[in-house]
Amino acid sequence: MSKAKNAYQIDKEIETVYSHLSSHPDVKKGLAYLEADQTNTLHEQIELAEISAPPFQEETRARAFMKKLEELGLEEVQQDSEGNVFGRLRGERKGPTLFVSAHIDSVFSMETDVTVTEKDGIYYGPGITDDARGLAALLSIVRAFSHSGLKPEADIIFGGTVGEEGPGDLRGVKAFFNEHPEVEGFISIDAVSPTAIVYKGTGSYRYEITYTGPGGHSFGAFGTPSAVHAAGRAISAISDLNPPVDPKTTFNVGVVQGGTIPTAIAEEAKLYIDIRSNGKKELDQLDSRIQVILQEAAEMENRKTGQYGDAGIRVDINKLGDRPVGVQDDQARVVQTAWAATEQLGLVPTLEDALSTDANLPISIGVPALTLGAGGDGGGYHSLDEWFDPTNAHLGPQRVFLTILGLSGIAKTTLPLLPEK
Amino acid sequence: MSKAKNAYQIDKEIETVYSHLSSHPDVKKGLAYLEADQTNTLHEQIELAEISAPPFQEETRARAFMKKLEELGLEEVQQDSEGNVFGRLRGERKGPTLFVSAHIDSVFSMETDVTVTEKDGIYYGPGITDDARGLAALLSIVRAFSHSGLKPEADIIFGGTVGEEGPGDLRGVKAFFNEHPEVEGFISIDAVSPTAIVYKGTGSYRYEITYTGPGGHSFGAFGTPSAVHAAGRAISAISDLNPPVDPKTTFNVGVVQGGTIPTAIAEEAKLYIDIRSNGKKELDQLDSRIQVILQEAAEMENRKTGQYGDAGIRVDINKLGDRPVGVQDDQARVVQTAWAATEQLGLVPTLEDALSTDANLPISIGVPALTLGAGGDGGGYHSLDEWFDPTNAHLGPQRVFLTILGLSGIAKTTLPLLPEK
Numbered sequence: 001m002s003k004a005k006n007a008y009q010i011d012k013e014i015e016t017v018y019s020h021l022s023s024h025p026d027v028k029k030g031l032a033y034l035e036a037d038q039t040n041t042l043h044e045q046i047e048l049a050e051i052s053a054p055p056f057q058e059e060t061r062a063r064a065f066m067k068k069l070e071e072l073g074l075e076e077v078q079q080d081s082e083g084n085v086f087g088r089l090r091g092e093r094k095g096p097t098l099f100v101s102a103h104i105d106s107v108f109s110m111e112t113d114v115t116v117t118e119k120d121g122i123y124y125g126p127g128i129t130d131d132a133r134g135l136a137a138l139l140s141i142v143r144a145f146s147h148s149g150l151k152p153e154a155d156i157i158f159g160g161t162v163g164e165e166g167p168g169d170l171r172g173v174k175a176f177f178n179e180h181p182e183v184e185g186f187i188s189i190d191a192v193s194p195t196a197i198v199y200k201g202t203g204s205y206r207y208e209i210t211y212t213g214p215g216g217h218s219f220g221a222f223g224t225p226s227a228v229h230a231a232g233r234a235i236s237a238i239s240d241l242n243p244p245v246d247p248k249t250t251f252n253v254g255v256v257q258g259g260t261i262p263t264a265i266a267e268e269a270k271l272y273i274d275i276r277s278n279g280k281k282e283l284d285q286l287d288s289r290i291q292v293i294l295q296e297a298a299e300m301e302n303r304k305t306g307q308y309g310d311a312g313i314r315v316d317i318n319k320l321g322d323r324p325v326g327v328q329d330d331q332a333r334v335v336q337t338a339w340a341a342t343e344q345l346g347l348v349p350t351l352e353d354a355l356s357t358d359a360n361l362p363i364s365i366g367v368p369a370l371t372l373g374a375g376g377d378g379g380g381y382h383s384l385d386e387w388f389d390p391t392n393a394h395l396g397p398q399r400v401f402l403t404i405l406g407l408s409g410i411a412k413t414t415l416p417l418l419p420e421k
Numbered sequence: 422m423s424k425a426k427n428a429y430q431i432d433k434e435i436e437t438v439y440s441h442l443s444s445h446p447d448v449k450k451g452l453a454y455l456e457a458d459q460t461n462t463l464h465e466q467i468e469l470a471e472i473s474a475p476p477f478q479e480e481t482r483a484r485a486f487m488k489k490l491e492e493l494g495l496e497e498v499q500q501d502s503e504g505n506v507f508g509r510l511r512g513e514r515k516g517p518t519l520f521v522s523a524h525i526d527s528v529f530s531m532e533t534d535v536t537v538t539e540k541d542g543i544y545y546g547p548g549i550t551d552d553a554r555g556l557a558a559l560l561s562i563v564r565a566f567s568h569s570g571l572k573p574e575a576d577i578i579f580g581g582t583v584g585e586e587g588p589g590d591l592r593g594v595k596a597f598f599n600e601h602p603e604v605e606g607f608i609s610i611d612a613v614s615p616t617a618i619v620y621k622g623t624g625s626y627r628y629e630i631t632y633t634g635p636g637g638h639s640f641g642a643f644g645t646p647s648a649v650h651a652a653g654r655a656i657s658a659i660s661d662l663n664p665p666v667d668p669k670t671t672f673n674v675g676v677v678q679g680g681t682i683p684t685a686i687a688e689e690a691k692l693y694i695d696i697r698s699n700g701k702k703e704l705d706q707l708d709s710r711i712q713v714i715l716q717e718a719a720e721m722e723n724r725k726t727g728q729y730g731d732a733g734i735r736v737d738i739n740k741l742g743d744r745p746v747g748v749q750d751d752q753a754r755v756v757q758t759a760w761a762a763t764e765q766l767g768l769v770p771t772l773e774d775a776l777s778t779d780a781n782l783p784i785s786i787g788v789p790a791l792t793l794g795a796g797g798d799g800g801g802y803h804s805l806d807e808w809f810d811p812t813n814a815h816l817g818p819q820r821v822f823l824t825i826l827g828l829s830g831i832a833k834t835t836l837p838l839l840p841e842k
């Protein structure tokens with residue numbers, strides 16, 4: 001789902017910066033280091049993948065990652081109250097500050113065996129790629145700064161976020177940007193591609209809906225409104241919706257659970273609904289329509305049975321997830337910068353469709369942000385068969401490194417391309 | 422939900438029989454025995470209630486009950502292949518043979534503590550009334566025959582049936598009447614009232630419906646038909662049905678379960694549906710309409726998404742329960758006989774609305790049948806709080822005893838009121 005743009009335009013200023021970078025000896029040293037560091041990076045990736053980090057239980061992996069940030073000599077290494085860990089690479093000046101992170105959490109429970117195994121050069125293990133690879137790539141990049149002697153023009157915060165996956169609802173990145181309004185740019189290192197540029201975020205709302213009613217015997221109390229019947233009315237009406245195709249906007253009643261036995265009129269029924277869009281307005285329009293349907297379903301069941309108030313069906317709506325839509329122009333400076341960095345490695349950049357990553361949040365609040373791959377190849381995400389192929393995996397960290405150098409500048413050499421507020 | 426009939430008519434022939442019975446010294450002896458046997462009956466009721474007898478696991482209680490039938494001197498005491506136990510009280514002649522039974526099974530699982538406790542004269546225990554009381558009342562009635570010296574004119578089979586409750590689907594009584602086409606009358610001793618006459622059976626069908634589809638990611642695979650959406654469409658259409666009020670006809674989607682997580686398009690969704698009616702035609706009409714809806718729901722979801730065949734939703738319909746409707750005239754001889762028996766005890770008979778009991782089956786195949794109470798008072802049926810109050814409990818067995826004497830006759834004294842085929 002990527003589109004190659006043959007005629008993608010790079011601003012003169014950005015071209016000039018990358019022309020500097022291409023001939024800068026310390027940049028070459030940094031890139032060479034990242035290639036040489038491949039085995040080390042893979043070992044660190046496996047080490048981190050083998051520490052379980054389910055949503056809301058990231059603490060052990062977070063501590064291990066924080067210790068590594070300290071050992072690499074970052075300043076002000078800390079853990080915030082949400083659980084994020086990060087430290088500062090000081091530049092010539094403070095801003096515009098860039099935050100570079102990978103996410104600490106994986107989707108797997110504490111009970112999942114996260115041992116990594118290797119076969120024919122492919123590494124298998126739940127979470128081996130998503131996002132242990134991102135964490136390891138980030139550490140390698142921090143080392144590349146010290147080995148190359150490169151100092152950024154503006155401060156960079158390197159860290160790991162909690163709560164990127166499902167139930168985490170981006171809690172880490174939300175807390176970080178709430179606490180750090182001074183941060184003016186963001187790169188999430190996630191997935192693997194060294195050419196894809198993710199610059200838009202699919203927004204989503206997730207709901208738990210509970211219908212409740214008085215219940216009763218199927219025959220004796222026939223005419224009593226049913227929580228299952230109300231839930232069915234809601235599902236049916238939602239199923240008939242026709243949200244816009246562009247920007248892509250979707251709904252799904254993923255789970256329904258209601259009632260106890262066939263001969264009892266259900267007292268309770270629950271729905272779990274996921275709605276998504278690449279457009280903010282479209283997401284909210286679909287959301288509003290569904291809110292109306294959810295209420296109407298209870299009203300229809302009550303009207304059919306002539307029961308109201310305590311004798312009728314009530315609906316309770318609990319918002320479980322809120323991932324903001326991230327809309328950014330494909331000609332934004334941050335996108336152009338990643339494009340130029342990709343081309344400098346001799347690779348062909350691609351502008352990706354929207355995904356749901358940590359970058360959604362900063363984009364939604366106007367902070368330029370990207371999600372860039374950590375290198376290598378991978379698949380089976382969120383399944384027990386997740387795998388990682390380290391072939392040419394250094395291209396990931398190299399591209400992120402070059403993008404960071406463009407965005408944050410090199411001390412006394414290039415100015416940060418990251419726009420200041 | 423009972424209706425007293427002031428002007429209920431009893432045929433002359435039946436009046437004559439009960440006039441004989443009222444002055445018959447052995448009948449008086451039998452009635453006196455049933456009152457004197459109260460404490461013994463209560464002990465036997467507790468003893469049987471404390472033997473777990475879940476549906477399909479009635480064996481231990483069945484064996485204990487069978488041993489008691491043998492000890493009481495019934496002939497040909499046996500267990501059939503379905504698990505029913507019964508024996509014959511021989512009359513002057515074979516037919517018309519009456520089958521008198523209580524049901525052996527209770528709704529409670531093997532894990533349920535079925536210990537009976539007493540407080541202020543009330544007995545508490547899961548299954549203490551439904552139908553341990555019926556079994557005990559039946560044993561007391563068999564004893565009343567031997568203590569009174571009364572011999573019936575026609576054979577009576579006394580026994581216990583398996584599978585009356587929920588999942589049992591009347592399997593015991595179905596098997597019995599399949600094996601015993603010669604039996605021409607039936608009394609089920611169930612519930613407690615010594616005045617209520619249950620002579621109609623509510624029919625019911627029970628279904629497990631499974632919708633299946635290909636599944637996929639809520640956003641990436643949007644446009645894939647959803648098993649939960651199809652199930653919701655079915656529930657919604659069923660909810661809007663308006664079955665007849667008389668004969669009472671009802672539907673209930675009691676349980677719905679579908680999907681795994683909010684972000685996955687559901688691959689499977691199940692519905693559990695209960696439909697009931699006091700009219701055979703009405704039950705089958707509602708059933709036909711629901712069958713169409715169940716298919717249409719899958720078709721609507723497929724049409725909405727433009728996916729068919731293996732890419733679409735399929736529906737599988739599994740019939741879990743089939744209890745036939747029992748329709749009998751309220752002036753049927755068997756009803757008049759129970760009426761006369763009730764009045765002979767100085768009680769006011771009531772004609773009850775249809776229930777779902779073992780009597781459904783014989784009524785549905787044209788065999789005169791009743792469900793009569795076992796005496797005392799009770800409540801909390803099918804709950805852990807079930808209770809039994811033994812006050813004046815002898816009226817139950819006395820009424821059944823008098824009804825049996827009318828239906829089966831007294832040797833060389835009265836002819837059986839039970840119509841011969």
